[in-house]
Amino acid sequence: MxxxxxxxxxxxxxxxxxxxxxxxxxxxxxxxxxxxxxxxxxxxxxxxxxxxxxxxxxxxxxxxxxxxxxxxxxxxxxxxxxxxxxxxxxxxxxxxxxxxxxxxxxxxxxxxxxxxxxxxxxxxxxxxxxxxxxxxxxxxxxxxxxxxxxxxxxxxxEQQILYYRKDLLNEAGLEVPSTIEELKEAAAKLHHPDQGVYGFVARGQRSPLVTQVSSFLYSEGGDFIQNGKAAINTPEAIKAFETYGGLLRDYGPPNVINMSWPQASAFFANGKAALYTDANSIYRAALDQEQTKVAGNVGFAPFPAGAEGPMPYNxxxxxxxxxxxxxxxxxxxxxxxxxxxxxxxxxxxxxxxxxxxxxxxxxxxxxxxxxxxxxxxxxxxINGGVDHDRPQTVDVAAAREQVGKIVQMVITGESDIQETANQANAALQDILDKEAE
CATH class of the missing domain: 3.40.190.10 (Periplasmic binding protein-like II)
Incomplete structure (x- = not known):
């Protein structure tokens, strides 16, 4: 050849x-x-x-x-x-x-x-x-x-990774976040909406966000389904959903609830966000010299670790x-x-x-x-991580809907999502039960 x-x-x-x-x-x-x-x-x-x-x-x-x-x-x-x-x-x-x-x-x-x-x-x-x-x-x-x-x-x-602005981290004297807690701290310190720069951006649309919150979920020791049962109301799931939704609520752009990956990646590429988590396969959007304002300042890092270490989808x-x-x-x-x-x-x-x-x-x-x-x-x-990024069901769209609405409640400012998570978990279990018939 x-x-x-x-x-x-x-x-x-x-x-x-x-x-x-x-x-x-x-x-x-x-x-x-x-x-x-x-x-x-x-x-x-x-x-x-x-x-x-x-x-x-x-x-x-x-x-x-x-x-x-x-x-x-x-x-x-x-x-x-x-x-x-x-x-x-x-x-x-x-x-x-x-x-x-x-x-x-x-x-x-x-x-x-x-x-x-x-x-x-x-x-x-x-x-x-x-x-x-x-x-x-x-x-x-x-x-x-x-x-x-x-x-x-x-x-x-695809694997989920962290995109970051090298220049903004350097100016603030910050190391690249290696844990989810460090990610939250860095997003807070780099959040300057009055200057046109938000601390964090990611997918906020109900269905698209599910794949990206998955790595937060796995890194806290949870999953959408565990031992054949719906598990989106567990303490691990609640923590992950509150972390992801909270990052977007507190440090994301006002319209983040309408963003899928094209909008979120464009927002980052235009220099309007300091930190961004998404699939490594869409890196071109951040590096396209004709589309981005930050190509020379884009850094890449592994997904940050949670309570169970770094567990991105793979x-x-x-x-x-x-x-x-x-x-x-x-x-x-x-x-x-x-x-x-x-x-x-x-x-x-x-x-x-x-x-x-x-x-x-x-x-x-x-x-x-x-x-x-x-x-x-x-x-x-490529040699680690979890082999799925959404609930493993036949009706994936319906399952994603249940997960997404919990996270969106956090983004829109709800302080207690447990009841909603319980209802969504029952709905996801119903989906699983019907598929098992």
Whole structure:
């Protein structure tokens, strides 16, 4: 495989020359899973994608995959919400297309799998030892597993980290917060709304905030569900929700309750917040020279420790899956095997997409797509943390609603959230009980 890469600003590396061989045609033997690509010439598969930078790396390389395997790939792209709607309509109609698709394992995984819309991939992924399923991060695999079955193959991972303003911390004589208590203290000292700078910003919208409060919850020793039971009214949960909501109430912008990640990241990038916690995968928003006013002063740090230490989420945010109704599962798997193999994962990660393969993270070339400081934080966080960032239910949207309303009560100034948490916990338990029937 011959690769040629050029530096593209601060956002990673751009592929300018394609692969000249993936080795598929070198294997003469065809097996039942199509991992060799042999015997698949002339077949056509439909690949449905979400709107993601990972896709931008894959697209220019598809002609070479087609040349080597003889498989034709039709690609269709949609925004996230459109993608879910598209897939739901197709699968409900028992359509044979798409053959391969991107999906969000923690948002749709349980629903899709239990509806019979995800082909179990255990046998495919373990058939060829060279594919090396064991090379994938354990947390990434767990995020993509439903009812003990591998429902998809991870392609993009996320961990929650701390973004901070180096200049503001230096001016105030503060160290980078390493604990949640230090985070609260720093937010208080750096909060100067009269000067246009708020101490802290993060997602405040009801559903989007759930994934970000999760790391606060885990770091205090809690979880959304414990031992199969709803647990969002425990002392650990109350403490986490009050901490996150309190940071936004006391040190966040007035309209924070309307912010998801695009609004929160833009607020930070425009120099209006000193501290910001969110996914490491959205770091580009803070570094884009054309969009941000603080690019040279952005620092990255691991998520701060709570009572149980630092326990950020460490998840698969996007995966690839096969439609069980596909007429060309072997060709579909050949595509996934190519797209998620070590060489392609190196390319997609070099382009700034944090991937799931340990070997790529251990390769010095695997981190050149990220700022050095951020790469160091990545390497500290990828081997720990929790493999989910929201309640693990079939009806994720309803479960997130229950968590989000508790936190929003704190943001809007409620002093006692226990009763609301008890009611929300009962509602979450009802969701779990109905799913167990």
């Amino acid at each position: 011959k690769l040629k890469l050029l530096q593209s600003g601060t956002t990673g590396l751009l592929i300018v020359a394609a692969l000249t061989g993936c080795g598929y045609s070198q294997k003469a033997e065809q097996d039942s899973f199509g991992s060799s690509g042999g015997g698949l010439e002339g077949r056509t598969i439909t690949f449905v994608t979400g709107s993601h930078p990972w896709v931008d790396v894959i697209k220019p390389l598809l002609p070479e995959f087609e040349k080597e395997t003889g498989i034709n790939v039709r690609i269709q792209g949609y925004f996230e919400d459109q993608l879910t709607q598209k897939l739901t309509v197709q699968f409900t109609a028992r359509s044979e297309t798409p053959d391969v698709f991107m999906y969000r394992p923690l948002q749709e995984g349980k629903l899709f799998f239990r509806n019979g819309w995800l082909e179990p991939l255990d046998a495919y992924a373990t058939h060829d030892v060279d594919y090396d399923l064991g090379d994938f991060l354990p947390q990434a695999i767990r995020s993509s597993t439903v009812d003990g079955k591998l429902a998809g193959i991870p392609i993009v991972t 998840i698969t945010s996007w995966g690839l899956a096969i439609n069980p109704k596909s007429a060309d599962k072997e060709a579909a798997w050949a595509f996934i095997e190519w797209a998620t193999g070590k060489q392609m994962m190196l390319l997609t990660q070099q382009a700034g997409n944090p991937g799931p393969r340990t070997s790529v993270w251990n390769d010095p070339q695997g981190t050149i797509g990220f700022p050095k400081e951020l790469a160091a934080v990545f390497k500290q966080t």
